[in-house]
Amino acid sequence: MKQYLELVAHVIKNGTLQSNRTGVRTISFPGAMLRFDLQEGFPAITTRRLAFKSAIGEMVGFLRGVNNAAEFRALGCKVWDQNANENAQWLANPFRQGEDDLGEIYGVQWRQWPAYKRIALSNPAAIELAISQGYQQIAQAEESGESFVVLYKAIDQIRQCLDTIIKDPGSRRILFHGWNCAQLDEMALPPCHLLYQFHPNPETREISLTLYIRSNDLGLLYPLQEPAQYAMAA
Known part of the structure; x- marks a missing residue:
C-alpha cells in the first residue's frame, strides 16, 4: 500500500499532462515499477x-479464452459490456459479430494465438517439420514465380508456459503476450496488460x-486491471 501511494504522489508531482483517445487528459509518467512479495500477502x-x-x-474468462461480454x-464481470455494445468505433467495425462480441481480445490470444507459416514448396523438409508440430496446410499459392504453402495452427500460450515451467524451469523464454499486431483491428479493445514473463527458481522452488x-x-483501476477510460497513467 505504501509504495502504491508513493507512486501516485510521484506521478502527480513528476508526470506530464497528455491528450489521448478518450478525451480525458492524463498525467503520464512512463516506466514506473512496483514489486510485490506474495508471501507477504x-x-x-x-x-x-x-x-x-x-x-x-x-x-x-481470460484463461478460458472468452471473447463475449455475456x-x-x-x-460476475460486467466491465466488458460497454466495450462490446456501446463503443461506437467497435460497433461500426465489420469484424464485430453481433451483440456482446468482443473480437480477438486477451484470452483468445492467450489460448488460441493464430500462427501461420509460409513455406516454399521447394522446401519439403520445412513443411514436414511444421506438420509434425501440429500445423495444417490451408492454402497453396504462387508469388513472383515461387510456389508456396500456407500452414496454420492455434497456439495455447498458457499451456506452453506451464509445460515449460515443469519441464525446463531454468528457461528464460517462459512468456506469453496479447499484443497481436495483425489482429488489433479485430479487438473491441487492444490489451493494456500485454506481456507476462515467468521466472522460476528451481533452487528455491519459487516463481516470479x-x-x-x-x-x-x-x-482508478490499479491493482485490479479492468478496461476503462484513463485519467492518470503510469
Whole structure:
C-alpha cells in the first residue's frame, strides 16, 4: 500500500499532462515499477473498495479464452459490456459479430494465438517439420514465380508456459503476450496488460512474474486491471 501511494504522489508531482483517445487528459509518467512479495500477502489497496469478484471473473474468462461480454457477465464481470455494445468505433467495425462480441481480445490470444507459416514448396523438409508440430496446410499459392504453402495452427500460450515451467524451469523464454499486431483491428479493445514473463527458481522452488502494462489507470483501476477510460497513467 505504501509504495502504491508513493507512486501516485510521484506521478502527480513528476508526470506530464497528455491528450489521448478518450478525451480525458492524463498525467503520464512512463516506466514506473512496483514489486510485490506474495508471501507477504495479496497487494490489494485499502483506500477504496475493490471490485475483487469482478476482477476474478474477468481473469477466469481470460484463461478460458472468452471473447463475449455475456460470458464475462455469467462470471460476475460486467466491465466488458460497454466495450462490446456501446463503443461506437467497435460497433461500426465489420469484424464485430453481433451483440456482446468482443473480437480477438486477451484470452483468445492467450489460448488460441493464430500462427501461420509460409513455406516454399521447394522446401519439403520445412513443411514436414511444421506438420509434425501440429500445423495444417490451408492454402497453396504462387508469388513472383515461387510456389508456396500456407500452414496454420492455434497456439495455447498458457499451456506452453506451464509445460515449460515443469519441464525446463531454468528457461528464460517462459512468456506469453496479447499484443497481436495483425489482429488489433479485430479487438473491441487492444490489451493494456500485454506481456507476462515467468521466472522460476528451481533452487528455491519459487516463481516470479514480470508484467508489462502499456497503459495503466493508476488512480482508478490499479491493482485490479479492468478496461476503462484513463485519467492518470503510469
